[in-house]
Amino acid sequence: MPELLETQNNETETVLLIGVVLRGEEEWKVKDTMDELAQLAESAGAVVAGRFLVRQQKIKAGHYIGTGKAEEISDWIKENRVSMVVFDDDLTPAQGRNLQNVFETRVLDRTQLILDIFAQRAQTKEGCLQVELAQHQYLLPRLRNMWTHLERQKGGIGLRGPGETQLEMDRRRLQDLVRTLKRDLELVRTRRTEQRRGRRRHGWALVSIVGYTNAGKSTLLNRLSGADIYTENQLFATLDPTTRQVELPNHEPMLMTDTVGFIQKLPHHLVDSFKATLEEVVEADLLVHVIDASHPQVETQIEAVHKVLDEIGGLEKPMLYVFNKIDDEKGRNAAKRLARQFQKSVCVSAQTGENIDALFDELADCLKGRKVELKLSVPLSEGKLLSVLQKNASILEQEYEGDRADLLVRVSPQLAAQCRPFSTEEEPENEW
Template identity: 50%
Template structure:
């Protein structure tokens, strides 16, 4: 677990690996993002080291010679910490700390540190503490390197291992307690969600890469007053607000935590109580920072995370944001042609908002229509897709068939045409 009290002027060196199948350009881009993460955490980056290897080495992640070179640089530049661009194994982290006599962090630890600083609500603090402890548990031995007796066997059981076992048990007990607390959070969210369903309002979830402008868009649409900064992970805690479209359709908008490449799995697991809003939304609004040079790669990272959450296939409106920072209009038009049905806006200036509202109304037009399906119980995949992509209102069983009433997007209704009984106006 990282130390959240780290000096705001801590000097660091970033370390990356150009491995087989990864281009130097990809490595440099990832390290640029790592530098932003370090700055967000309050660190000063004094140097960047990249080594080309087929795969990470077991002892040091990088080669031993390169690790020794990094150790010398730490002394010359008075560096206090090293930050690696990938997650290190417990052994790699321990070996690097012994060799360099410096604190060694990886990308996961850095992200967890930022999350710990930014979480404001009780739910957010519970989620980040759980992620930190899950990351820490297999690394407890590394924290006991000052004790000589660490391994098992005859004559090796001593106070060091005894204390290690005590710490491990305490961490496991705390993890269990946090998981119970987060189950209660999920239960509370379910109650809130049932209240929304009684209003019969569609729910749209804002998703996107961190710093894409989701909070800025939510503020413009609803005056939510959510913190909006030009920093990675400026906001963590979810915010849901209602809004009325120009056609008088009421919807609920939920802002979610920003995604990132190499988002730690422990973070995704711990934040599922928050991110399940993505799973259960009727529409995803994918906000993209069009001014970023790697916006396509960022879109792919968001799509991958959505798939990991089990929300793939949902109706999605792609919104290209920050067009006020684009000088060439042809670039904007090119993206709109490549992604049919997308819109280009500036959440900061309001440019393009009329087109955004028109497209949002079109995407939600299916909300006013209910479809009824008769699906054999043997078609479990069809039922699962209906639950994942549509909005199931009721389900009854008649013999070997399920009668399902649901709001569905047009493309899903078309795919399920063989099971369609009727379509009627929503009430």
């Protein structure tokens, strides 16, 4: 497993952050991701002792930043008693090993830091499975680095040492674990697919909340549904997806799911590991993209979310942009400016509830094409259908005459197909 941010005596970790600016790269972008790396470190429970921004022509194969700069940073580490170094980019196994030898302290990269936070925040069985898969997939190519104390064992015919044997045994064991985890997650995906089919049969609108981490997604879901999901001003405060029922002003129900937040430089294998969760995004009828309008790099965050959505096949889904945190003056001004760039958008404060009614109206407008209005005359002997209509349709009018119920209902296309034998109209109206 990747190393976690905790010491044996439970003391707080002090970390040094290192980023690299390559020739032709914009320095402000690297500084922005370094700010995010600092937030990640703090979310993991560490204290940032300092930062180094290294400018160089290209990445050095051996030490990533070159031996001279590594020695300079090593002196700083010893003077300031830093317990760990975190790089803003992913390191190869060899680079991590070489840097650790120079610094004489633990060296992590951005992915290891994210994995540590995920491991802390995952609560459900599904979340833990996804985190464990990502950890093992990250660890697999790095096994050799863990067995450097056995390097004296030379291989060769008749001379294969226990170090090589143990390495191969661990590699096979990890590969078996990865296969087992993938099978378990495939069962999760199958179960989620069945749940979505059930929801669609009953006419539920499926809405997924997406957005950059710490944009206010969980706070917004709490505001809309009256739920009490954990929220905190930190990156990846919630990891496990949460689904809640929300009723629109026209009394139409929908199911809204809060998904894992996105960040810049989100590792590809993390996206792959969380496919079971991210499928909620792909299968949704509508995406609600929550944006922290008060953030200084709000445009960059929007681009990062779009990049991940494009990667998982969700960018073409209908999307409502929600510019959050207008209770902040800077956020209010930015939200007004940004909202003009998007056809479907609304400015709100999930924290205070400001303009939430306008968001409800926009949600109803975005989902209006999902319903069909029908006039029905249903025999009372069709008790099963009447029960389904009571649970899953909006009944606008109802009147009972003899052994029949005359109804005006608004239903999903799937339910409309079941009701058409009892329709009193030749063609249903597509309204709402």
